[in-house]
Amino acid sequence: MSGSQDLWSGRVLDGRYQIDSELARGGMATVYRAQDLRLDRPVALKVMRADLARDETFVRRFVHEARAAARLQHPHIVSVYDQGEDDGCVYLAMELVEGQTLRDVIRTRAPLSTRQALDLLLPVTEALAAAHAAGMVHRDVKPENVLLGTPHPRTDPIVKVADFGLARMEGVASVTTEMLWATAAYLAPEQIDGQTSDPRTDVYAVALLLFELVTGRKAFPGEDPVRVAYEHVHGGVPHARELAPTVPRAVEQLILRAGAVEPDDRPQDATELLHDLRTLRLELSDTDLDALPGGDETIPVQVDGDRTQVVPVGTPHQHTRHSGSTGHTGHTDHSSQSGATATRALPVRDGIPGRASSPAAPGGYARTTGNRSPARRPAPPAPRPARRRGIGGWIIGLLLLALLAGGGYGFWYLTEGPAVHSEMPPVAGLTQVEAREALDRKELDAFFTPVYSEDVPADTVISADYEPGAVLRHGTDVTMELSQGPERYAVPRLDGVTPGDAVDLLRDNQLSLGEQHTEHHETIPAGQIIRSDPEVGAQVPPGTAVQVWVSDGLAPVGLPNVVGSTEAQATGELSRLGLTVEIDPQRVSDEEVPEGSVVSQDPTPGEVEAGSTVRLVISDGPELVEIPQVVGRQFSAVEQELTDLGLVVTRDDVRGGFFGSVRSQSIEPGEMVPRGTEIVLEVV
Structure with a gap:
């Protein structure tokens, strides 16, 4: 590290x-x-x-x-x-995305078969089609921005396109020439000429990716980004079959059409290109799809440090290494060009045959000529309107010279195009759609910053960062404040939460907790919010203090005195008050409270919380005693015994009760009677 x-x-x-x-x-x-x-x-x-x-x-x-x-x-x-x-x-x-980039694949495996190339490019084109449908242009499609989630293209990599919407930032004046070095090889002519980029710009870049995948080299190689940019505008995409004869003619024609210099000659967006690629794949035979240059062996990949050097015939040549250059290897061409302007392509690597070539195109790219049969030459692309030449060409040439002499500013001027300007139109009071259309007519880029306004209706432009009439360069970003209407926030649902949680909920909605009130509630537990004011869903300004009512639990109830009531009467009365009744399983005897009635209650009568439990003790009636057998016994002996049992003893003498012996008793022996019961004894 x-x-x-x-x-x-x-x-x-x-x-x-x-x-x-x-x-x-x-x-x-x-x-x-x-x-x-x-x-x-x-x-x-x-x-x-x-x-x-x-x-x-x-x-x-x-x-x-x-x-x-x-x-x-x-x-x-x-x-x-x-x-x-x-x-x-x-x-x-x-x-x-864990893995590698498409650049890694090109370095290690290109040229690929048409099938392998389409396997990688179809997901890229699908991504661009989705972006174009959403109104976005990538503007910087290149191998470094295509990520593969698996380390090998034959293992069904997860293909993902990166840096959507960020490429355009590389055109701002503060960006140096070095930042554009990796991009120069994939810039569309209209980007270099300063024209507006649109979906066809991305289509052009995909054509260059396809060219590079099936040939193993860039369509516009070179060490000088200015020279590369010149080639985009004036050279045109080379014929892929000249580098890799096994490339199907239909693939070459698609590359030439998608890589046309004039945007109108290309597929109009990635959706159309995607249809063409899928159709191409269906129409090609397996032999065409799987063919590789050189038969079963792949042409060596062009990597940094290994390139084909183009030198004049008759000039001593030697193998040269340049970091960052690109080139190609191929089959030997048996013809050569005579004259001082002819060039010869010499490979760097020993053992790989070179190929004689026609006069070099600008940027060091040599077109192959010679004994190739006319039937094998690819069909030329459809005629297209001639691009601007004459004075415009001289201007570009002068700019190139200025940039080569002095650097970054010239390249920026070249890639941004001529200094075309427009006046900033008035946009305050327009809707978002109207403002965008007004800027589009002036070739200015519209951006909107949503802001709240108490006075300006929603979806209406409040202001822009440039005054009406300001002279701006085409493509200038204009940021406008777009009213969202009054700033309002919905009061969140607070019932059932604690005041502490309510503080966080309200803060998330730009609101605050106001006064807290307490009241009893039958269902919401104590400590939880019952309701709010303003109520749930009300739209209020930011910072509004929301009052809440917090539950103090159930309201207290008056507990009546149920002592002396029967068990059934007491239970019913207490239950109607919302109280829970609990009966003591152990009854007690009571001389005053009848059996089955309430002897005592806990809590005692008074105010209790609703739902409280009341414990009741039930009377078993007065205490009972068993009558003993006293007949035949002396009255003086049994009187005290019966009195000790709590009975009331009455003596009834017969014939004067001379002998003092009990002849009969009014309550049969063994009978259970309450204390205080009278028992009459006859004494003889």
């Missing part, structure tokens, strides 16, 4: 994204592998260069494009999760 990586490793951005390691580094940003601590998932974190992050115009465009890209949802498009800024560090959180 480099020193810069050490500085970033372990850093947490925005309190959420913990950087792990560096994945890639480009002119605008560095991409890191990071962990989303909030959602516990790995992400790819794209961190803008510090100097670009200080450019307010750049950051504003970055935010707009990131938002637009986040709206694209497609299985072959890298998802944009989040965008933010932390202490001047502008970042973009994206889906992490």
Whole structure:
């Protein structure tokens, strides 16, 4: 890991994204592998260069494009999760795709068969078709922006297109020439001429990808991005079969049509191109789909450091290495061109035959000529209107010379096109659609920032960052404040939650907790909110204090005195009051309370909480005693015994009761009677 990586490793951005390691580094940003601590998932974190992050115009465009890209949802498009800024560090959180890029495949395996190339390009085209349907143009389709989720194209990789909507940012004045180096080989002519990019711009780039996959080299190789840009405008896409004769003629024709210099000659968007690619795949035979240049062996891939050098005939030549160049190898051509302007293609690698070629096209790309049969030559593309030449060509030539002499500004001017300007139209008071149409007529790019307004109706432009009449370059971004109407927030549902939870819910809706009142409630437990004012769903301004009523539990009830009532009477009365009745299983004797009636209750009569439990003790009546056998016994002996049992003893003397012996008793022996019962004894 480099020193810069050490500085970033372990850093947490925005309190959420913990950087792990560096994945890639480009002119605008560095991409890191990071962990989303909030959602516990790995992400790819794209961190803008510090100097670009200080450019307010750049950051504003970055935010707009990131938002637009986040709206694209497609299985072959890298998802944009989040965008933010932390202490001047502008970042973009994206889906992490583990694997390699299409550039890796081209370096290690190209040229591919037509089937293999279509397997990789069809998902790319599907992604672009979805973007075009959503009104978005990628503008920077290149192998580095095509990610493969598996390490080998023959294992059904998960193909995803990255950096949707962000490529256009590389055209701003603050971006250096080095940032455009990787893009120059795939720029469409209209991008270089400063014309408006549209879906046909992406179609052109896909044609170049297909060319590179089936031939193993770029359509416009070269070390100088200015020279490469010139080739896009004036050279035209080469014929793929000249480099790889096994490429089906129909594939070559599709590349030439999709890569036409004039946008009108191409498929009009990726949806049309996708239909053409699918039709092509169905119409080609298996032999054509699986054919590889050189039979069973693949032509060596052109990688950094290995290239074909084009030198004049008769000039001493030697193998040369240049980092970052591209080239091709192929079959030997048995003819050569005479004269001082002829060139010869000499391969760098020993043992790989070179090929004589016709005079080199600008940029060092040699077209093969010679003894090739006319029947084998690819059919020329359909005639197209001549592009601007004459004075325009001289201007471009002068610009090229200026750029070669002095650098970045000339290349920016070339890729942005002539300085065409328009006056800023008045847009305040227009609807979003009307404002966009007004800017489109002036060839200006419209962006909208939603803002709330108490005075301006919703979907109406409030203001723009340029005054009406301001002279602006074509393609300038114009940001307008678009009214969303009054700022209102819905009062969330608070019933059943505690006041503490209500604070968080209200804060999420830009509201606050107001006064709290308490009242009893039959169903909502104590401590939970019963209702709010304003009520649920009411639209209120931000910061509104919402009053709540909190449950104090069930209202208290008066507990009556049920002592002396029968068990059934007491239970019914208490139940009607919402109280729970509990009967003591152990009855007690009571001299005053009849059997089956309530002897005591707990709690005692008074005010209790609703739903409280009342415990009742039931009387078993007075205590009973067993009558003993006293007949034949002396009255003096049994009187005390019966009195001790709680009975009332009455003596009835017969014949004067001279002998004092009990002759009879009024209650039969063994009978159970309450205490206090009178028993009469006859004494003789």
